[in-house]
Amino acid sequence: MAKRNKLRPMKFASWNVNSIRVRLPQVLGWLAAEQPDVLCLQETKVPDEEFPFEALREAGYESIANGQRTYNGVAIVSRTPPTNVIREVATVDNEQKRVLAASYNGVRIINVYVPNGSEVGSEKYAYKLGWFAGLKSWLASELKRSERLLILGDFNVAPEDRDVYDPEGWRGSVLVSDAERAALQELMDLGLIDVFRRFDQPEESYSWWDYRAAGFRRNHGLRIDLILCNPAMASRCRKTWIDKGPRQLERPSDHAPVIAEFGV
DNA sequence: ATGGTGGTCCAACCA
Numbered sequence A: 001m002a003k004r005n006k007l008r009p010m011k012f013a014s015w016n017v018n019s020i021r022v023r024l025p026q027v028l029g030w031l032a033a034e035q036p037d038v039l040c041l042q043e044t045k046v047p048d049e050e051f052p053f054e055a056l057r058e059a060g061y062e063s064i065a066n067g068q069r070t071y072n073g074v075a076i077v078s079r080t081p082p083t084n085v086i087r088e089v090a091t092v093d094n095e096q097k098r099v100l101a102a103s104y105n106g107v108r109i110i111n112v113y114v115p116n117g118s119e120v121g122s123e124k125y126a127y128k129l130g131w132f133a134g135l136k137s138w139l140a141s142e143l144k145r146s147e148r149l150l151i152l153g154d155f156n157v158a159p160e161d162r163d164v165y166d167p168e169g170w171r172g173s174v175l176v177s178d179a180e181r182a183a184l185q186e187l188m189d190l191g192l193i194d195v196f197r198r199f200d201q202p203e204e205s206y207s208w209w210d211y212r213a214a215g216f217r218r219n220h221g222l223r224i225d226l227i228l229c230n231p232a233m234a235s236r237c238r239k240t241w242i243d244k245g246p247r248q249l250e251r252p253s254d255h256a257p258v259i260a261e262f263g264v
Numbered sequence B: 001a002t003g004g005t006g007g008t009c010c011a012a013c014c015a
Helices: A020-034 A053-058 A123-145 A178-188
Strands: A010-016 A038-042 A062-066 A074-078 A083-086 A099-104 A107-113 A149-154 A225-229 A237-242 A258-262
Touching: A010 A020, A010 A107, A010 A149, A010 A225, A020 A038, A020 A053, A020 A074, A038 A107, A038 A149, A053 A062, A062 A099, A074 A099, A074 A107, A107 A123, A123 A149, A123 A178, A149 A258, A225 A237, A225 A258
Parallel strands: A010 A038, A107 A149
Antiparallel strands: A010 A258, A038 A074, A062 A074, A083 A099, A099 A107, A149 A225, A237 A258
């Protein structure tokens, strides 16, 4: 009789937590409930020496962090330890801590927190477009040497109008503008697939809702948190979804976790 | 409704 190995799918997730200090209890609760293999965090807002490695270890997760005080900051928590960790990318400004890459069981994971851009035409907007360009040239080399690759995080761009609650009202605004969408498309043209759209999804699926003006209650959101995969991983993807649960808790992040499951 | 909320860290910036 053939041995029936019930293979557990690999589960990768991304969540902009808007302060790991404040959201740690929610992250621990979510890890216990969802049991992802890898969770990428953005906007941790703590220097590495203050990242809660120990609390996460007690919950059964290893962590790596690339953080700074007050702003930005990314981290990856995982069941298994990482290899080939990268915190610095030669083609982007490394003063702002926005990238963290590592490999887990042969899968290259790139965690990004793309600059917000403030408003179209601003200095920060120019910084965002430059940042995208710098990321792209590095990502091209990562893709060449990685058989299986995911880039996930807060991209601060809604790829299409169906990712925006009020496309007419948002037209031309930051997070939606043509130049930002073109910059994201250039990344994707390296050979990356937005796996959320490989499956049927609920109407008006978003991953971020403004704290102001009852954005979440009215589902006034954008889908700006993405999981992009190279073709080898996209073909293994079985399911992707956005978990609105944490956004409904007391003192939530303004973002919800996004999750993708892969067959082995 | 041209406002509103939230995190960081105490005035102002960022989202």
